[in-house]
Amino acid sequence: MSEQRVRWGVLSTARIxxxxxxxxxxxxxxxxxxxxASxxxxxxxxxxxxxxxxxxxSYEDLLDDPEVDAVYIPLPNSLHKEWVMKAAEKGKHILCEKPISLSAxxxxxxxDNCQKNQVILMEAFMYQFHPQHQVVKDILASEEIGQPKLMRANFSFMLEDRAQDIRLDPNLGGGSIYDIGCYCIHSIRTILNSEPTRVFVYAPANPEFKVDMTAIAMFEMDNGMMAIFDCSFDMVRRERYEIVGTRGSISVPRAYNLxxxxxxxxxxxxxxxNGIKRIEKVYGHEYTLEIEHFSQCVIEGVQPVYSGQNILQNMKIIEACYESLKLGKWVEIEPYEIEDKIL
Structure with missing residues (x-):
């Protein structure tokens, strides 16, 4: 591998x-x-x-290419585990689309398999690399809006072509929580630097599709705050979050995909x-910043800022959301503890 450039392969011709x-x-x-490869x-x-x-x-042939250092996997959710495991066994570092799998x-x-094979694994929540979110954290730390009490996150869009969309196939890991609610969960955890201790989720039944088209969730956080999110394939596009404090609020109208x-x-x-409002503009190309961060981690042999522990905890919460949806009641969330090994 070049000392300065990571050589990438892509498994799939997916739109993303x-x-x-x-x-x-x-x-x-x-x-x-x-x-x-495709x-x-x-x-x-x-x-x-x-x-x-x-x-x-074929994907296998790309994984056998010694000139490839890292792979990007944007396959359907149900195929993520299979190809992450195979890529790790071939010694490739892996950036895998969200959600990284279908269970904790x-x-x-x-x-575990990536650590055993000494390769880096990261889930592709690209939004977190846009610098606007660090600015939000800095404003919270300054106490400009007082003590934060509530965070609301929304991610929705109208899924127009529904005939063959994999996001509507339960066998491929479809559903709004898996596809876009995961962003809301991740941003709540990341911006508040806090973990949900229990969750309640409601999703109206949809007779046509066997996945959650729309879901609304409530979290109790371990720092005493509350959080709410909604996600939907059936509403106008919204990708935003808001933090409400004792003396003001912060909102990010284009939070996830710029x-x-x-x-x-x-x-x-x-x-x-008192009605005073101010607006800050922050610039950055989140996808490029994500690739540069991951590639630098490969070059230096260090773990990404978005660690295995963090990835696992996010999936644990997604899993709890679906459990609450199934049971129709609040579900307690136990934190996962794993060791993030340095390569």
Whole structure:
């Protein structure tokens, strides 16, 4: 491996790979894309579009390529575990799309296998690398809005083409909590630096699809705060969060996915009880920053800021959300403890 650049391979021609991650790898200052694999016959067209030199018709063949240092996995949720395990056994570092698996047990197996094979594993919550969220944390620490009491997070969009969308297939790990509620959970934990101790989730039944199209959740946090989130495939697009304090509030209207037409512009709105409002603009390309962070960890042989312990805890909470949904009652959450080993 080059001392300065990590050589990436991509497993799949998925939309997210083409629209965001492959361009991010190409823009990163410490990464390059050298291979792509897919049984999709259009894989050669995708490779030509992005000038990717090596094209494979199977994922296994890409994993056997000694010129690939790290892989990005944007496959359906139900396939994440299989290909993370196989990539780890081939010695590849792994950036895997969210949710990393479908259960805490699976996630623990994946982390253990990556540690055994001395490869880095990170779940692709790209939003956390945008600098606007650190600004929010700094404002909270300054006590400008007083003592924070409540956080609300929302992620929704209208899923238009429903005929063959994998997000609506329960066999592929579909559902709004798995797909977008996971962002709300992650941001609540990250911004508040606190963990839910119990959760209650409600989702209206949908006779057409066998997954949660819309879900609403309440958390009790270990620092005494409350948090609420909603996620939906059935509402107008919203990707935001708000923290309400004793003397004001902070809101982030574009919290999770900043499209190119915003040119990486994040907005933070601080409002006070007396009507005073101020707006801060913060810039950054979250996908590129994610690739650069992960690639630097590979180069230096260190764990990412988003650690295995953190990944496992997020999945434990997703699991508790689905358990609450199934049982129709509050579910207690026990924290997971694992060792984050340095390579």
């Amino acid at each position: 790979a083409q629209n965001t991650m492959i361009p991010a790898i190409r823009q990163a200052n410490n990464a390059e894309i050298v291979a792509i 049984p999709n016959p259009k894989v050669s067209e995708v490779a030509a579009k992005f000038a990717i030199p090596n094209v494979y018709g 047990y699976e996630t623990k197996e994946m982390i 499209p190119e037409y915003f040119d990486g512009e994040g907005t933070i709105i601080v409002e006070k009880e």
